[in-house]
Amino acid sequence: MRRFDLELTVGLFLIAGIVCLGYLSIRLGRMELLGTEGYEVYGLFSNTGGLKSGSAVAIAGVQVGRVKEITLQDYQARVVMSLPTRVKVQEDSIASIKTRGLIGEKYVEITPGASEEILGAGNRIRDTQPPVDIEQVISNYVFGKI
Numbered sequence: 001m002r003r004f005d006l007e008l009t010v011g012l013f014l015i016a017g018i019v020c021l022g023y024l025s026i027r028l029g030r031m032e033l034l035g036t037e038g039y040e041v042y043g044l045f046s047n048t049g050g051l052k053s054g055s056a057v058a059i060a061g062v063q064v065g066r067v068k069e070i071t072l073q074d075y076q077a078r079v080v081m082s083l084p085t086r087v088k089v090q091e092d093s094i095a096s097i098k099t100r101g102l103i104g105e106k107y108v109e110i111t112p113g114a115s116e117e118i119l120g121a122g123n124r125i126r127d128t129q130p131p132v133d134i135e136q137v138i139s140n141y142v143f144g145k146i
Contacts (some may be wrong), residue, residue: 039121049131091117096129
């Protein structure tokens with residue numbers, strides 16, 4: 001009987017470990033199993049400069065959403081951003097691709113506008129700014145263009 005109790009305890013411990021490992025994998029991988037309530041907006045950028053799906057979307061430095069997908073549309077990068085319903089983005093907002101630190105990860109910064117009109121699901125943020133190309137800035141400085 002003691003052997004059965006030991007095997008049962010080890011089995012339950014193993015199952016609990018697998019469940020915990022699965023939970024941590026989902027949380028650390030930023031996956032969404034059931035989806036989140038929210039809406040999607042998109043912007044067209046001339047260059048994404050290394051932005052990836054899953055990157056953060058921030059307003060005033062606060063993360064409010066994620067980049068859902070990046071595709072090519074009419075020779076421009078179409079960046080789809082997923083935002084929660086509580087976050088309202090004005091029609092004249094500006095979406096910029098920024099870098100955390102000098103060589104950190106890329107993210108999208110949305111600068112709110114002053115318009116009374118709010119973007120709905122599937123609408124486009126018209127004003128976009130690609131990331132600053134550090135190599136181009138250094139090149140311009142070296143060759144005296146700045």
